[in-house]
Every structure is written in C-alpha cells, then in structure tokens.
Amino acid sequence: MSQFKFSVGPWNVHTGADSYGPETRKPIDLETKFAKFAELGFSAVQFHDDDAVPGLNNMTEDEIKEYARGVRKLLDKYGLKAEFVAPRLWMDPHTQDGGFMSSRKEDRDFALWRAFRSIDIANELGCDMIVLWLAREGTLCAESKSPVWATRQLVDAINQMLEYDRHIRVCIEPKPNEPIDRSVCGTMGHVMGVSAATIDPKRVGGNLESAHAILAGLDPANEIGFALAFDKLFTVHLNDQNGIRYDQDKSFGVENLRAAFNQVKVLVENNYGSKGEYVGLDVKAMRTTLDEDSYEHLKNSLAVFKALEEKARRWDYALADRLIAERKFEQLEMYTINLLMGLV
Numbered sequence: 001m002s003q004f005k006f007s008v009g010p011w012n013v014h015t016g017a018d019s020y021g022p023e024t025r026k027p028i029d030l031e032t033k034f035a036k037f038a039e040l041g042f043s044a045v046q047f048h049d050d051d052a053v054p055g056l057n058n059m060t061e062d063e064i065k066e067y068a069r070g071v072r073k074l075l076d077k078y079g080l081k082a083e084f085v086a087p088r089l090w091m092d093p094h095t096q097d098g099g100f101m102s103s104r105k106e107d108r109d110f111a112l113w114r115a116f117r118s119i120d121i122a123n124e125l126g127c128d129m130i131v132l133w134l135a136r137e138g139t140l141c142a143e144s145k146s147p148v149w150a151t152r153q154l155v156d157a158i159n160q161m162l163e164y165d166r167h168i169r170v171c172i173e174p175k176p177n178e179p180i181d182r183s184v185c186g187t188m189g190h191v192m193g194v195s196a197a198t199i200d201p202k203r204v205g206g207n208l209e210s211a212h213a214i215l216a217g218l219d220p221a222n223e224i225g226f227a228l229a230f231d232k233l234f235t236v237h238l239n240d241q242n243g244i245r246y247d248q249d250k251s252f253g254v255e256n257l258r259a260a261f262n263q264v265k266v267l268v269e270n271n272y273g274s275k276g277e278y279v280g281l282d283v284k285a286m287r288t289t290l291d292e293d294s295y296e297h298l299k300n301s302l303a304v305f306k307a308l309e310e311k312a313r314r315w316d317y318a319l320a321d322r323l324i325a326e327r328k329f330e331q332l333e334m335y336t337i338n339l340l341m342g343l344v
Helices: 032-038 063-077 105-125 146-162 187-198 210-213 220-229 256-271 296-313 317-325 327-341
Strands: 006-007 046-047 081-086 129-133 168-171 203-208 231-240 279-281
Touching: 006 296, 032 063, 032 203, 046 203, 063 081, 063 105, 063 279, 063 327, 081 105, 129 231, 146 187, 168 187, 168 231, 187 203, 187 220, 187 317, 203 220, 203 327, 210 220, 210 231, 210 256, 220 231, 220 256, 231 256, 256 296, 279 296, 317 327
Parallel strands: 006 046, 006 279, 046 081, 081 129, 129 168, 168 203, 203 231, 231 279
Antiparallel strands: none
C-alpha cells in the first residue's frame, strides 16, 4: 500500500491536439473523467478555473460560485476532493503580454479578477490552494519590461490574493521557458525569493514539476529537496522529459528511471504527504494514442511511482552509509542500479 494520495487534472486526459496538428482523440466529459479517476485510485482533482467553471468571463460572481457548487457535488459523488484551482491566464486576449506583468493596467486588473474568481471557486470546491503557473509572465522582448518592475508586480499580485482571502495559500509552479523565453520566476529558488517578499510567506510556496526542472537544466529531486528543506513544497507535478526540449509531460519514469527513483525517494524520506499533500501527476498521452487507451499514461505513471516507492522503502541505508563513509561512490551507484533492475 502506498503512503501517498494522488491527484490529476482533467487536462491530463486530452484530445491530442497540439500546435502543429488537430485533435486525434474524442473529447471526454468531466463526469466521465471523474468516474475513471476514482476507479484508477486517484483521491483528488486539480483544476484550472475554467475547468471547473467554463466561460466564467461572461458570468457574474454569484453565477460562478453557483456553477462551482455543482462541480463540488460531482466530486462528492465519486469520493474525490479538489486539490487546487489555477487561473488560466495564458489563453485569453487580455494576457497575450502576460497577466500580472502585462504592460497594460487593464490586463493586470483582468488577471487579478481571474485570480480572485479562482479563490472563490476554490472555496466552493472545498480546497485552500491556488496554483500560479506563470506561463506568460516575463517577456519575449528583453527591453519591453524591467525585470525589477515585473518581479514587484508578481509580489504585489500575490499580496492582493493573500489579502482577498486570509486562508488561501498561493503555490507558484516555476518554469524557465516556453511559451516565453525570459521567465521572471523560473526555478524553486525564485519561488523562495518571491515567497519571502510577500506579506505572509507561510502561505506562499511551490509546485515542482519534473519536466520544468529538467528544462532549467536542474535535477527534479534536488529541486524537490530544496523546497522541502524550507517547508515550501505544497504539491508536486510528476512527469518525465526527454532533455531540454519543449515541455513534453511524458509518463513518469519513462525517460530516466533513476531520476524518477530519486524523486520518489526524497518524498518518502521526508514524509511528504503527512500534512495532506498530494502527489500530483501532470502527464499527457502520446499524440498517437487511441481513444480506448486515453487513460493508459495515468495507469502507467501510477504503476511506476508505486514500484519506485517500494524500492525506496527497501533502500539499504546501512550499506549506503558505509559506502559513503568509505567514499566508494562507484559501488553506491551500482547498488542503486541493481536495486532498480531488481538484482538486489
């Protein structure tokens, strides 16, 4: 039995459309996804604001809350919780130059409106966390925004969110590039700096995504450990990535099993989840996947995680400590590889 609870987002079961081609699979309605998530063993659902309330730009605040209450009933029907709500600020004309860091005040006001509505939705869904993936918060033109001004805009936006609701937590999901090439908050270190500058640092933390760390040239397990050391790892998005390319969201462990093992190991060693945190999966099916296999990438990722969790629990700390004391690091590496191959 795993010590962890798992979460997943509706976007992780998708149609296969990408920037270079149309849909390859049929869309699946939200309730059908909920039912399958529960069947697969997930405990919670991750939401963008418009996953929970489609078309919220054209709704009143009361209408948004009422619609969210209906989604809460669906979650309850399948025994699921909501883990977080994330304002989707990168798909709206207002946010083509960023949301919180847009050069236009009306766009910044819109971004805050969506952030506040996300908080309203989170309250209706029964969760206390807002995730900020700062997709377009930065610049494609280096001279168009001062990084000092942009960073302060982010801190100010988070402060307003913290003031809007005294119980909500804000969780930044850092990414160094794509869809912009100059991110203002690209790593967990940046998240820590932003958190420290807010009016309530205890309520501001990070969501480490494996692929985003790899895109920054960093080791995901080290980024996870860095956040854990400061008690700032509010959630994780585990997946895999084939090098420093576009964000691939591959099934967990399919590219680098040793790196995946070390991510699981650091979570196990530090009792992650003891405060109610979820292990979130942010994985997407390959574009060539057939309709009937729309959930296989989720099954595979869960299976890999649980297998690596079992291996992490069998880790021989006495042997590892002896090899470290004797500086026999080649032997330690081979022990790790043999463990992963099932030879020990």
